[in-house]
Amino acid sequence: MSKHTGVKTLMCGECGFRTANRSNLSRHIRTHTGEKPYKCDQCDYSTTHKSALNRHMAKHTGNKPYICDECGYRTASRSHLSEHMRTHTGERPYKCDQCDFSASHKGNLKKHKAKHTGNKPYMCDECGYRTADKSYLTRHMRTHTGMKPYKCDQCDYSAARKVSLDHHLTKHTGEKPFMCEQCEYRTTNKYYLSEHMRTHAGEKPYKCDQCDYSASHKGNLDKHMAKHTGEKPYMCDECGYRTADRSHLTRHMRTHTGMKPYKCDQCDYSAAHKVSLDHHLTKHIGEKPFMCEQCEYRTSNRSSLTVHMRTHTGMKPYKCDQCDYSASCKGNLVKHMYKHNGEKPYMCGECGFRTARMSHLTVHIRKHTGEKPYKCDECDYSAAQKFHLDRHVAKHNGE
The missing domain is CATH 3.30.160.60 (Classic Zinc Finger)
Known part of the structure; x- marks a missing residue:
């Protein structure tokens, strides 16, 4: 009945998270305990969600049963296909109740709402970096540890972020499934297509709440915001160079290593x-x-x-x-x-x-x-x- 009434009777004792669904609460609790009960029987992968294990198994089988009729994009996950279809339809079903922002993915709306509340509960113990998104903190920690858990199975490339590995893999396949309908631009990455489409529309949806700056890319807004805060969380251990942008630090490190990848x-x-x-x-x-x-x-x-x-x-x-x-x-x-x-x-x-x-x-x-x-x-x-x-x-x- 709680689904009909909107009442969320179940609460996490650690952080106050509330839900109407007992299974949702059980999954949430694992973010605190670190428990990952769903194990892959072909490698050492484990996860908190059964659906995540199902998606992972497709990497072993290569099975991608869900196909886009518009462009031929294939995926192992029905939800990924639903998200992909929005690049064709332009649908943004997730609406902010405090402004006119809308998103094609629920996760993007959740991150956006943190801008209204200012809540950044996830903090790095190494440098004090704070974020509203747990996954951002996980990625940030790799700048300290140097960990690159995403491995290419065709060469020795590894990456700190899954999206970087996904992008790298297309170099082996040559696949560019995302296509602009207004010009001949094609890309390996759905996000790149969304950004490209703004060059046609002139759209700059990312607004600074401290001045009149706006940007077509979220990354550009993030870099701009550092000018207001003065925050430079990324530091070079060799010479003390600091920057607000992780990619700038990566490029800077090549001045020490001489690497030309x-x-x-x-x-x-x-x-x-x-x-x-x-x-x-x-x-x-x-x-x-x-x-x-x-x-x-x-x-x-x-x-x-x-x-x-x-x-x-x-x-x-x-x-x-x-x-x-x-x-x-x-x-x-x-x-x-x-x-x-x-x-x-x-x-x-x-x-x-x-x-x-x-x-x-x-x-x-x-x-x-x-x-x-x-x-x-x-x-x-x-x-x-x-x-x-x-x-x-x-x-x-x-x-």
């Missing part, structure tokens, strides 16, 4: 950043689909075109909050801010040289390694810096 499949080029590899690949295909309507400038990159257009409009949207400096590129503002705080987060592990710019560190490292990546295609000259190659090439051209 993004490999070109057409030459021996490798890069520390995916955007650098994407830019490099256009040299092989020569494709520059983004064109300026006011001049003959063309580029392989949408963001480069956006920055270029500001040379025509004079727009400088990135403002310094300590002086009247403004910039057309966010990177230029970041570099400028180092002048105020004196911060030099990039350090050479060989000699202790420090700099405010990663590109300066990259060039400096070549003094130790002897690397000269800029090659002349008319002779055997090579250089550590591009402007040296440009100066050399001018000699061939008689300039």
